[in-house]
Amino acid sequence: MDQIKEMIDKKVDVLILNSADFEENTEGINLAVQEEIPVVVVNTLVNSNKPISYIGSNDIEAGEISMQFVAERLNKTGNIVILRRKSKQSSTIQRNLGMKNKLKNYPEINVLGEVSGQWSEQEAYHQLEKLHEKYGKSIHAIVAHNDEMALGASKFLIEKNLWNEIIIIGTDGINDALKAIKNGEIDATVYQDAEGQAKLH
Numbered sequence: 001m002d003q004i005k006e007m008i009d010k011k012v013d014v015l016i017l018n019s020a021d022f023e024e025n026t027e028g029i030n031l032a033v034q035e036e037i038p039v040v041v042v043n044t045l046v047n048s049n050k051p052i053s054y055i056g057s058n059d060i061e062a063g064e065i066s067m068q069f070v071a072e073r074l075n076k077t078g079n080i081v082i083l084r085r086k087s088k089q090s091s092t093i094q095r096n097l098g099m100k101n102k103l104k105n106y107p108e109i110n111v112l113g114e115v116s117g118q119w120s121e122q123e124a125y126h127q128l129e130k131l132h133e134k135y136g137k138s139i140h141a142i143v144a145h146n147d148e149m150a151l152g153a154s155k156f157l158i159e160k161n162l163w164n165e166i167i168i169i170g171t172d173g174i175n176d177a178l179k180a181i182k183n184g185e186i187d188a189t190v191y192q193d194a195e196g197q198a199k200l201h
Helices: 002-009 026-034 059-073 090-103 121-138 147-159 175-182 194-200
Strands: 015-017 039-042 053-055 078-084 109-116 141-144 167-172 188-191
Touching (some): 002 026, 026 039, 059 090, 059 141, 059 188, 078 090, 078 121, 078 147, 109 121, 121 147, 141 147, 147 167, 147 175, 175 188
Parallel strands (some): 015 039, 039 053, 078 109, 078 141, 141 167, 167 188
16 A cells, blocks of 8 residues: 555556455555556456456466366365465465365365465475375375465475375466476466566557
């Protein structure tokens, strides 16, 4: 909010917003629009119809793709854990919705745990450490809302010599994840072409 007000005070020609919260930035958007500053939202949605454009991926579809991949690799049965962020960001809300949409089709896939890895490789490592201590080899797959968390989970599994026993998928298609796939350290990622989106629009 402070950053938005600063940009308004500077009388910028356009405000480009990547919101960390689906609800809380609506007031800032209203202030910008009142000052006739157009708002473009990128990467994450906000609960407002006042931005002139949204540039980003369909996060519901991303969640559906990742869960469908895992369901097929597990032959429609098994135990999974989900690594997400706190639920205030639209990408978390929508990716989770997409995953749950697909899980309805696979009643024999059981979610053992759903925890916040804060989009962070390090935090995902610690969260998986706790989950593994609790569930052990009952975990058959890890579905991460982004690649950083998938890489953190992979790092833990590699250290425990379990990396070839548990399926891991992330989302974004960052370079480190693509390298990890090539090295057999994670199984897949859902590609999001941020550069392509920016160029196209």
